[in-house]
Amino acid sequence: MAFTNHKRFLFVMLGIGLSVWPLGAALSADYPNKPIECVIPWPAGGRTDIGSRMVAPYLQKYLGVPVVVNNKVGGAGMVGYMHVRDAKPDGYTISYGGQGLLVGSYIKPGVSIWDYTWIARVYWTPVILVVNEKSPFKNVGELVNFAKKNPGKLRHGNSGTGNSTHLAAEKFAAQLGINLTEVPYKGEGPSVVGVAAGEVDMAFGLMAAFRPMIEEGKLRVLGVADDKRNPLYQNVPTFREQGFDFIDPAWEGIHTPKGLSKDVYAKLSEASKKALTDPELIEKFAKIQFNLSYQSGPELTEWLKSWDSKVGKLISDIGLAGKK
Numbered sequence: 001m002a003f004t005n006h007k008r009f010l011f012v013m014l015g016i017g018l019s020v021w022p023l024g025a026a027l028s029a030d031y032p033n034k035p036i037e038c039v040i041p042w043p044a045g046g047r048t049d050i051g052s053r054m055v056a057p058y059l060q061k062y063l064g065v066p067v068v069v070n071n072k073v074g075g076a077g078m079v080g081y082m083h084v085r086d087a088k089p090d091g092y093t094i095s096y097g098g099q100g101l102l103v104g105s106y107i108k109p110g111v112s113i114w115d116y117t118w119i120a121r122v123y124w125t126p127v128i129l130v131v132n133e134k135s136p137f138k139n140v141g142e143l144v145n146f147a148k149k150n151p152g153k154l155r156h157g158n159s160g161t162g163n164s165t166h167l168a169a170e171k172f173a174a175q176l177g178i179n180l181t182e183v184p185y186k187g188e189g190p191s192v193v194g195v196a197a198g199e200v201d202m203a204f205g206l207m208a209a210f211r212p213m214i215e216e217g218k219l220r221v222l223g224v225a226d227d228k229r230n231p232l233y234q235n236v237p238t239f240r241e242q243g244f245d246f247i248d249p250a251w252e253g254i255h256t257p258k259g260l261s262k263d264v265y266a267k268l269s270e271a272s273k274k275a276l277t278d279p280e281l282i283e284k285f286a287k288i289q290f291n292l293s294y295q296s297g298p299e300l301t302e303w304l305k306s307w308d309s310k311v312g313k314l315i316s317d318i319g320l321a322g323k324k
Contacts, residue, residue, distance in 0.1 A: 031091050031264045035066040039095045041080025043073050045189025046159060047209045047290075048252060051122060052096040054284060055254075058275035063267070067094075073187070076160045077101070081111040089117070089259035091268055096122065098252035099164035102308060106162070106315045113304060116255040117265065120272040121295035123285065124251045126226035127168045127204045128236070130219045132195060135202075140223045140242045143202065147178035155181045157200035159188035162320060164250045167311065168204035168225070170318045172246055195219065206250055207233070207289030225249075230289060251293075253300055269297055 038056055042048050049071065056067040072080040077100050087093035095116075102113045129140065137143040147154050158166035161184045173180045183200045185191035188209050195203040196218040203210075207230065213219045223239045224230055225248040239246040254272055275281065276294040285292040295303070 029263060031267055032063050032065045034092065035068050036063065036091070037093050038067055038069045039080050039084050039093060040069060040071045041073065041077040041084075041095070041097065041100070042071065042159070043187040043189050044071055045192070045209070046187050047206045047250070048097055048100075049189070050208055050288070051252060051285075051290060054281065055096065055122060055275060058278050058281050059271055061278075062271035062274040076184075076186070077163075078111065084255070084257060085111060085115045087257045089257040091256065091260060091264035094119070094254055094256050094268070096252060096254055099167065099250065099311065100160065100162070101255075102304070102311055103162035103167075103315060103320075106312055106320065113308065115258060117258050117260050117297070118300050118304065119254040119256060119265075119268055119297045120276060121251060121253045121293060121300045122276060123290050124249050124293040125206055125208075125289070125291045126224055127165070127248050127250050128207055128210065128224045129172075129202060129204055129222045129239075130195060130210050130214070131202050131222060132198050133218055133220050134198065135220065137202075137222060138220075139237075140239055140244055143222060144176055144178060144244070147173075147176075147180065151179040152181050154178075154202060155183045155200040157183050157185055157191040157194045157203040159191050159205070160184050160186065162315065165191065165203065165205045167314060168248045168250075169202075171248060171314060172204070174314075174317065175246060176244065204248075211288060233289075253295075265297075 038052055040049050040052050053069050056069050060067040072083050080095065081101060084093055084095040101111065131137050137146065156169040158169060160166065161182065165188065166182060166184065169180055185194055188205060191203055192205070192209050192213055194200050196213045210219055214221060221233065221236045223242055224236055225239055225246050227238065227240060227247060229238060230236060273294060276292060282292045
């Protein structure tokens with residue numbers, strides 16, 4: 001009798017499983033059917049915020065539902081990072097970011113790039129070095145010579161310790177044998193305002209974030225960390241042209257909580273590819289000095305393995321490993 005009851009129990013459970021499985025599959029097949037939240041862990045005005053707000057309408061175009069950008073700020077990005085990491089992996093919470101997240105496993109214990117599913121790379125763009133328009137430095141050589149004679153006197157603003165703008169300055173300083181004093185801000189927007197207001201002497205970042213202040217005459221560009229000049233700013237020389245072999249890119253990508261179903265991943269990936277290769281969006285990015293550079297999720301994930309190692313070494317070399 002017990003054996004018969006046991007078989008009856010198995011049949012009941014099997015029936016429940018069969019009834020639930022099509023429901024889950026149907027939910028994935030129906031994706032998306034409601035607005036998608038795009039979480040930005042930084043304040044408005046920085047490159048992550050600017051870029052995400054440009055991409056969102058094109059994702060919306062190809063997904064067929066609203067994509068709403070939401071700034072969740074705090075804890076040097078940790079509030080937004082953890083919100084996305086802990087969200088339900090159903091495709092309705094996405095995020096947009098890059099190296100700031102990558103350093104999580106080194107100086108922001110609790111998050112890591114490997115806590116997320118990477119959908120696509122958005123851009124790959126060289127950083128530039130800017131100073132206040134009233135600065136005495138007219139080129140990179142003058143700044144470097146001053147820094148060598150006055151160790152630690154030059155203050156560099158950045159979007160937060162360990163983020164790409166900070167690491168660019170540290171990489172630059174290490175490569176050229178100079179000492180700089182770090183002044184971290186709560187995001188790239190505030191750091192741009194800081195250098196424009198004269199609170200710091202210099203800053204690394206992307207043209208997209210600095211461009212409004214440059215055009216208002218508040219900032220001066222000393223150099224671009226690329227092997228060629230920017231076509232829209234032909235008067236700005238590269239570091240290499242000025243005798244410094246310094247090349248440093250910034251990048252960001254679209255990512256989600258880990259654990260997306262295959263159907264949702266495929267739909268989100270396809271929409272991202274269409275959005276990031278849309279000629280209209282490419283042209284818009286070019287106008288603000290972003291080099292839109294689509295790369296698929298699997299390719300980006302593979303590349304991140306080597307980049308993670310390089311960033312980890314830099315963080316260790318400058319003594320940031322294990323610090324919050």
